[in-house]
Amino acid sequence: MSDSSNKTIIATFETREAADLAVEHLVQHLGVERTDIFVRAAGRENSSGAGVSGGDAAAVNEDARDDARLGGEIEVSADVSADKTAALHRAFGDLGALRVTAK
Template identity: 85%
Template structure:
């Protein structure tokens, strides 16, 4: 991002469900363009989060799932104009982010 009035806000979540909810909230409530939001695992390993939740949870008659790797936290970042920084920090905090940073 070449414009110095823009910021990247990064939030870390324990579950993919929480990360997905954060993306939905940023688009619908804060007005961030979906193309400016990025989701990825925090570490090198592919991961669906640090804890089972939502679609990762086993069904009632299911002992567990082998397809939902729990290798670490999920990072959601958004490239935004500087005037939305406070709103994003608030939104990420309200949605249970473990950490929120800016660069």
Template identity: 75%
Template sequence: MSGSKNKTVAATFETREAADLAVEHLVQKIGIERTDVFVQAAGRQNSSGVEASGGDAPSANEDGREDATLSGEIEVSADVADDKITTLHRTFGDLGALRVTAK
């Protein structure tokens, strides 16, 4: 994290796809170091749900397979210098964040 004054800006997204896109924008377009960007479930529960999917589910060729849906929101946060806070708020908003906060 560069700069003497830093804050954490966090945004909550409805889908994992939107969260991934936000990470991509922060790193590639704004120039935030990937090590300063964090992704986690927005709540206490696992955002991938409790239904089997991926490696723990039956083969795609087996009858009845349906991938599990997300059961919670995804939070993307970044530790940034004060001069990038406005840019992050705007970027998160443009990408459809449900909420944006700064600490």
């Protein structure tokens, strides 16, 4: 990000499933390049989210998986031009982000 008119928008999600959906929305609906989107655990510990979802959720007649590390939230960040920041803030909010910040 050498251009000072670019911003990094950071959203925090409770589940990996929600973070993955946000990434797909940014790429498919807002035209953000996948190479400009980053996903990581929000804290220092490795985590797949703070809550069970997606492949971790219980299937019919089965218990929920317990081998995924649920130690914290998932962070999705995107490097975008300044004119797209408002759209990303709205999209992340609409997609259930717990927090949205910019830097």
